[in-house]
Amino acid sequence: MLALWIGMAVLAAVFALFALWAWRLAPQFAQAQQRFEQEDNTTAANVRIFYTRLAELEQQRDDQTLSAQQFEEARLDLERSLLSDSTAAHKKALAGPYQGSLWWSLAIVAAMVLAVVAYLNTGSSSNVELYGVRQSIEQSGDTSPAHYIERFEAEAKRHPGNADVWALLYPLYRDSGRYQDAVGALSKVITLRDAQHDPALLAELAQAKFFASGRVMNSDIAATLNEVKRLDPRQPTMHSLLGFTDFTQGNYQGAIDHWRLALAGQSNNADETTLRQGIALARQRLAQAGANGSPDSPSNGNLR
Numbered sequence: 451m452l453a454l455w456i457g458m459a460v461l462a463a464v465f466a467l468f469a470l471w472a473w474r475l476a477p478q479f480a481q482a483q484q485r486f487e488q489e490d491n492t493t494a495a496n497v498r499i500f501y502t503r504l505a506e507l508e509q510q511r512d513d514q515t516l517s518a519q520q521f522e523e524a525r526l527d528l529e530r531s532l533l534s535d536s537t538a539a540h541k542k543a544l545a546g547p548y549q550g551s552l553w554w555s556l557a558i559v560a561a562m563v564l565a566v567v568a569y570l571n572t573g574s575s576s577n578v579e580l581y582g583v584r585q586s587i588e589q590s591g592d593t594s595p596a597h598y599i600e601r602f603e604a605e606a607k608r609h610p611g612n613a614d615v616w617a618l619l620y621p622l623y624r625d626s627g628r629y630q631d632a633v634g635a636l637s638k639v640i641t642l643r644d645a646q647h648d649p650a651l652l653a654e655l656a657q658a659k660f661f662a663s664g665r666v667m668n669s670d671i672a673a674t675l676n677e678v679k680r681l682d683p684r685q686p687t688m689h690s691l692l693g694f695t696d697f698t699q700g701n702y703q704g705a706i707d708h709w710r711l712a713l714a715g716q717s718n719n720a721d722e723t724t725l726r727q728g729i730a731l732a733r734q735r736l737a738q739a740g741a742n743g744s745p746d747s748p749s750n751g752n753l754r
Contacts, residue, residue: 462562469558500532595622613642620658629662653678653687660691667695686715690725697728702736705729 504525511521587593587601599622606615616638623632636655645651656674660667678688693708706729713725 465558496532500528503528595626598622599626610638611642613639616642624658624661629658632658633662647681649678649682649685650687652681653685653691657687657691660695665698684711684715686712688712689715690721693725693728693732697732697735700739702732702739705732706736 507516507521507524507528510516511518516524587598590597599619602615602619602622606612606619609615616635620632620635620639623629623635633655636651636658640646640648640651640655652674656671656678659671659674663671675688675692678685682688689708689712693705693712696702696704696708709725709729709732713722713729716722716725
């Protein structure tokens with residue numbers, strides 16, 4: 451985070467240097483513009499053209515190629531043209547080189563202050579700090595899950611409203627067997643991201659609750675899975691979990707059906723391999739049960 455503020459300060463300093471440089475050069479540009487306008491001979495050239503054209507008209511009148519009325523009309527047009535050109539060439543006096551500089555300076559400072567305030571309110575400064583924590587862990591040489599958890603938990607205490615830190619803690623808790631903590635972390639992610647209708651996250655939550663309950667299906671988990679089914683009937687994590695519960699209860703055909711649906715929506719190669727192995731094992735158990743003449747046990751894990 452310190453690096454971010456240093457970077458912002460450096461940018462502000464560079465901007466200030468450019469502004470001061472322009473402010474310092476303003477008198478020179480004003481003097482150059484003044485000299486240009488003083489040396490501008492556009493009006494004199496227009497007057498010379500006027501007299502040249504007037505002489506031509508007089509010559510045409512004397513040669514009787516123009517009538518007196520035509521001459522007067524042409525002379526009036528020529529005078530109007532000169533008057534119009536002289537008016538257009540008249541320039542407004544230049545303002546002082548520093549006129550308005552105070553207001554511009556105040557506007558620039560106000561814009562910078564508003565930018566900082568807006569960033570503090572809507573920016574991701576906590577994510578910048580989180581990135582710094584990850585970098586420091588990698589550089590420390592201790593990349594054990596316990597170290598990650600310790601550092602991220604400290605960051606979560608500092609920024610409990612940052613969904614990203616909880617999203618990082620969730621897989622660490624899950625893979626460390628801390629399923630109850632995993633449920634808490636994922637619940638915070640769903641709440642903070644307003645993802646109560648995200649079937650993938652809800653299915654992950656149901657799976658975490660299932661393992662936290664000692665792999666026992668209960669009404670809370672079933673309700674979560676029912677919501678997932680309503681949102682996405684083919685959600686792979688949901689079918690993977692239901693297939694597991696069917697398998698443990700001896701409903702091998704139900705496990706096969708759920709795992710095949712999970713396999714159809716799976717994009718992770720490792721999970722695909724696990725699902726294929728599970729399907730093969732369920733088919734083997736189903737064949738053994740058929741050879742022994744034992745019917746499949748009814749599944750209590752199916753959604754109703």
